[in-house]
């Protein structure tokens with residue numbers, strides 16, 4: 001029997017809380033799913049009663065898509081386990097697992113696959129939208145590393161999607177988000193990554209930021225795939241450098257190139273385990289803030305992009321992370337994720353605690369991102385917040401949106417799974 005939590009039950013309030021504290025919705029029922037049968041039972045329960053369905057993995061959706069007001073939240077967090085076969089270099093990851101569980105299971109074997117930069121993010125939402133991380137320039141996005149998906153459909157069927165089974169569905173699950181069903185298991189290919197990494201961050205005063213960012217951009221164009229260049233501007237400080245996963249001595253040698261940037265106000269060159277790198281950006285108080293963000297992709301960091309990036313609102317944390325490498329090796333129409341020509345991803349994120357500031361903080365983030373809009377080539381679907389249908393046309397080219405809509409019509413014609421960056425089915 002699936003464990004159902006209702007508003008008066010112990011644990012209900014904890015279970016409905018997600019990353020962004022602006023999300024304060026109250027599901028009628030939270031179904032704590034422990035496996036495929038629970039997912040099927042909870043879906044049937046919701047559909048028989050005509051209740052909205054939300055699907056929760058790591059709860060990091062910025063707009064809290066997982067939590068339906070008055071509906072049924074399929075809470076996959078009890079499905080958090082990861083099984084590894086080091087010989088075959090495969091990991092089987094349940095649909096509610098966090099990235100930290102994936103790394104913890106693979107790293108004792110010196111193996112890993114691409115996962116995001118914060119260990120408390122969910123494998124589910126991240127992978128279904130694409131999945132960017134420090135290994136992506138070497139091994140592709142998380143979605144590129146999925147060998148097979150096990151999915152419960154809107155009608156309660158259990159299907160497999162891979163290159164050999166339901167290949168078009170597998171195409172859509174690689175970047176199309178949670179539109180088609182509940183993924184109960186991901187089978188990932190693993191890579192021999194070793195266990196060491198190097199994190200390089202140099203701080204510069206805001207006045208120096210434009211010049212150093214231009215030099216850093218020029219250096220990034222020559223970066224080997226072990227390196228992922230990253231930069232932030234926040235609170236009057238520009239922090240730039242790269243993350244290296246691979247031979248650390250080679251990474252240290254690459255640090256020498258950054259001398260071209262001049263003298264920083266602070267310098268952090270930190271050899272660390274890959275697992276620690278993957279927790280570097282974790283935030284212990286992360287789940288206590290109200291939040292909003294906007295994202296863009298850029299094919300190049302022109303001087304105009306850099307000027308607008310530096311001119312960011314001081315309260316909005318702005319970041320750039322490098323793409324390219326193995327991400328761009330994959331053909332643009334090979335997966336639903338279709339921003340393979342992006343050179344960098346930008347996110348401008350605001351966080352605050354006082355609800356009275358909501359309007360102003362959201363406006364600041366929008367204004368900062370709007371300055372960069374003229375240069376943008378698109379957006380990462382997982383960086384979309386409240387842009388609605390217009391956001392989808394930024395995330396996917398028309399041909400991919402057409403294919404995604406056809407898949408949606410086939411697999412979820414009643415749009416049961418609509419609490420996501422929703423691709424509506426064709427009208428029946």
Ligand SMILES: Cc1cc2nc3c(=O)[nH]c(=O)nc-3n(C[C@H](O)[C@H](O)[C@H](O)COP(=O)(O)OP(=O)(O)OC[C@H]3O[C@@H](n4cnc5c(N)ncnc54)[C@H](O)[C@@H]3O)c2cc1C
Nearest residue numbers: 057058059060061065095116117122124125126132178183
């Ligand atoms: C602190 C932070 C750091 C981040 N870092 C990165 C990063 O490094 N790289 C990157 O690519 N992205 C990153 N993201 C963005 C992240 O990929 C998205 O926020 C993603 O939606 C999070 O997935 P989740 O499972 O944690 O969220 P949830 O809110 O649980 O899920 C989001 C949506 O995904 C769908 N979904 C989730 N699991 C399943 C499943 N098993 N089956 C079907 N549908 C499912 C549902 O539609 C759900 O509404 C980050 C986000 C945050 C907040």
